[in-house]
Amino acid sequence: MDTLTAADLQQILDEIAHAMAAEVDRGAPATYIPELAHVDPSQFGIAMALPGGQVVAAGDAATPFSIQSISKVFMLAIALGRLGDTLWQRVGREPSGAAFNSIVQLEHDKGIPRNPFINAGALAVTDAILKGHQPREVLGELLRFLREAAGDDDIHINRAVAASEQATAHRNTALAEFMAAHGNLKNPTAMTIGTYVHQCAVEMTCEQLARAGRFLAGVPGSPRMVSSARVRRINALMLTCGHYDASGDFAYRVGLPGKSGVGGGILVVAPGRASICVWSPGLNAQGNSKLGAQAMERLARATGWSVFG
Amino acid sequence: MDTLTAADLQQILDEIAHAMAAEVDRGAPATYIPELAHVDPSQFGIAMALPGGQVVAAGDAATPFSIQSISKVFMLAIALGRLGDTLWQRVGREPSGAAFNSIVQLEHDKGIPRNPFINAGALAVTDAILKGHQPREVLGELLRFLREAAGDDDIHINRAVAASEQATAHRNTALAEFMAAHGNLKNPTAMTIGTYVHQCAVEMTCEQLARAGRFLAGVPGSPRMVSSARVRRINALMLTCGHYDASGDFAYRVGLPGKSGVGGGILVVAPGRASICVWSPGLNAQGNSKLGAQAMERLARATGWSVFG
Amino acid sequence: MDTLTAADLQQILDEIAHAMAAEVDRGAPATYIPELAHVDPSQFGIAMALPGGQVVAAGDAATPFSIQSISKVFMLAIALGRLGDTLWQRVGREPSGAAFNSIVQLEHDKGIPRNPFINAGALAVTDAILKGHQPREVLGELLRFLREAAGDDDIHINRAVAASEQATAHRNTALAEFMAAHGNLKNPTAMTIGTYVHQCAVEMTCEQLARAGRFLAGVPGSPRMVSSARVRRINALMLTCGHYDASGDFAYRVGLPGKSGVGGGILVVAPGRASICVWSPGLNAQGNSKLGAQAMERLARATGWSVFG
């Protein structure tokens, strides 16, 4: 199946987009961030960045959406670049076996979040990057990283979404304060939370995100953002922890590392082959894009791509 | 790095075995199974089955040891062959975020174990295979499967180890009775536990296990035991759940699917390249082979093999 | 209100029985013990043993029912008499904050149950009494204790109920095996479980139980079964732990120590005044008699009795 051409892949994406358009049960957009609650759930987009810079896409692949937790992947890359393995003193690397915003695990583990992709862990990562820096510096670095990785300067933060999330950030604040109580938050809670909601409020299209993920897929011709050893490790974390308590199911059904966001996007890595982004705003019970996960399962079946053989 | 020859790999294994022999802190053998407690912790073996039937090995690779939980991989393959996806009504596919023998999760999830590789899940798998069969039939099927996969008829159950484990099986019995209380155990508890302790008491050498795992690695020339779609799924489960609450760490450090056993063995799959078995009886805090995990990290670094790029 | 005469109390009981007869929502009998599932839920009885040997009663107060967990109070009295404070090495004295048959707490506390009135704790108590004795000896001692306390030899074990509970004792067996795994069960699990289901299957009437509880109420003229210091401690445990995770609510509404059983009985102690037993087979969500709890709240209001002022 390694001989799939760009035209083959375009046809696969078209078929998937066609099938997804016909789906009735599309899940529901997240309601806890008011600005995201009224996104039109009928939208669906998918894009794939291939070796040599080519991008194939279908559906609403040029529509910007809120990347939300997909930002955690890029922030992790930045944090590892800045702090190296000392980051792991503040956050673990194990699947949590619990929901994305659970606080139970934090009490059990004395303020050390299980991994960088649950909310508590992402707050610890952001807090670690913030050390000695202002929020705007950190957000500037994230935007530069994304723009360079995507090869596209038109990537911005939607400040209305950030403000909307900040106004209802009680649960994330509880996580942050709980970590602070254990000495695992170094900056003022409001500063870390404020930075976090802005990183989540970055808006990108499927095409932009697919391109931004090329460095993780190691597709020939992609910008080299981090070392290949680090790429593997980030991919390992995406595979084991990228979909909260549905990570095992995604690995089983799709077989590729991925990271979902509550905005309905999923960034997926097919090592050596492609970086893929799918988006549909309706979520399933675990908080992942319902059609996005279905589309990726179809894509894996159609291409035969899997890291598992 | 794809051009590594058998001679290159032999040299890598020799270097690893040499380094492991010098390790002072080797962990301690499991004590809860009396027959395993007095295994000599100075032992270390590693073997690798390559395309075309070749096997390279180093250290005590021809010494039989108790495969224990590595049997769960083969029993899962048998169960999926017999029951297909209906198996997933009785056991989940998510990392548990807890120890191998935790009962907390079972109460939370009303008797449905998180995945087939924690003890409760393995008991559910064995129970599912038992349906309408006698324990000796099921154990016979497991031995046939292992012998065919390994291409070696000299694979047996150590009945003294089985008896030793049965005599101290309180915790596994608690798990089984708890599932029975939720209707998720169909056979008499003693029958399921009895079968389980015997499957765990299979003895194999590193060389035998490496050959038996070839079908998961899909190395050319290996016997085709299950479909390639199923192979991928079993590998996905090994990667996300194969090392209990150290699964994420193994994925991060080694980057290959693996399954550990309390006897000190770890079966590892490098898709398309090799099936690997490493063994050393001393365990770390998570109940996985201490030197085995270290050796696999060295092996991954030396070969560059990883499913993640 | 301390001047209530037996005639006053008789009238209060009559009014309560009358009101309870009119209740439509009566809860449902326990279904997990098949023999108890078909008890007629329309029944209601209440009896009160007063100073000087007098008993007042109303409703079905002369109908025998399965005392179930009320037996835990008497077994605790026997265990403290035999073992003294060394009993508390095997079981705690704190409310559990969880359901009667939860196993989560056991894992957290390494096999030590929170208190003697949850199932795990009662199993530890029975196991402690069993040490060096046969089940029939222990059950004989319980019957002697009950008969002496009640002043009535017509108290027996319903063996059909015991057999019915034993056949479905998976969850209690799980608790016992889990404690055995932590070294907190000394006898064979089957022996402890067998004794436990028989102690639960004692049948008594409201009148018999009210009389049997006189020693806890310390009403003048009652047989002295244990020291007054020990009486206070048993009463304290009943108040804090006697109704599982509804113990706080019972203390708040009724204000008297009590112990409920899944057979629908509740034994209540009004220190210095009366020993009371109420019975109605339908249970509420916490596994306590629905009408029994309501009746006791009415009784407390009508009499003004409370340990709290």
Next chain:
Amino acid sequence: MDTLTAADLQQILDEIAHAMAAEVDRGAPATYIPELAHVDPSQFGIAMALPGGQVVAAGDAATPFSIQSISKVFMLAIALGRLGDTLWQRVGREPSGAAFNSIVQLEHDKGIPRNPFINAGALAVTDAILKGHQPREVLGELLRFLREAAGDDDIHINRAVAASEQATAHRNTALAEFMAAHGNLKNPTAMTIGTYVHQCAVEMTCEQLARAGRFLAGVPGSPRMVSSARVRRINALMLTCGHYDASGDFAYRVGLPGKSGVGGGILVVAPGRASICVWSPGLNAQGNSKLGAQAMERLARATGWSVFG
């Protein structure tokens, strides 16, 4: 023993104070509130308010200390007076089976704290009283209530202690934000936390607190602050929940309702007989005064007072 005179009780208190002065292992003051960490642990005081307005005392009974969580009792009385039973929509009445500042239970119960005496529950009570009022009004009402109950106008808030607690209130803030995320906090978190740390920073002596608790003991001649039905209910909550996860032990050993504070005070109610306050700053593992609990056990033994017979 009901014939104990004030002189008898004075002698008992003197003996207890003498014995406590000789204790070597006195526990350690709370360290998480910096202002409390340097309180001299050698101090010990005890006072008892008797019928007719008499007070007997021994040791440092006239030294003011920080009442901390003992304030929760009085705030509960105020909240019940203002809101009646609607308060119970926001907080439960069950022992928590967990530490005073656990957040695990809050996640399990969707933001409804188990009882008003753990921190989360007390925050809910304060938040309920705050509704439509300013913090200074609520604190004014608390001080008026305490002064009237104690018959003493010299009761104040130590603002340095409040500021010290506020500066390190991460864990309480986490609890508050978590409740806010579930809609169970109605005022701005900072307002509720700010009021809470000030109510905890009230300073009183043992003599003042003993007098302030008379209405709970219902000793003849005490001011009637709330109805007798409500008194019983508050006492019930103190008995089942007043010492966090040592409440059962206190009920077992002492047999009287009590509420401890992290400042080292314990307020204890002997219904109809006396209101008692004991204080010593060193705490045990459960966060209750180590010598205070010992002294109360001695007092209960010496007087024979117990609500349990």
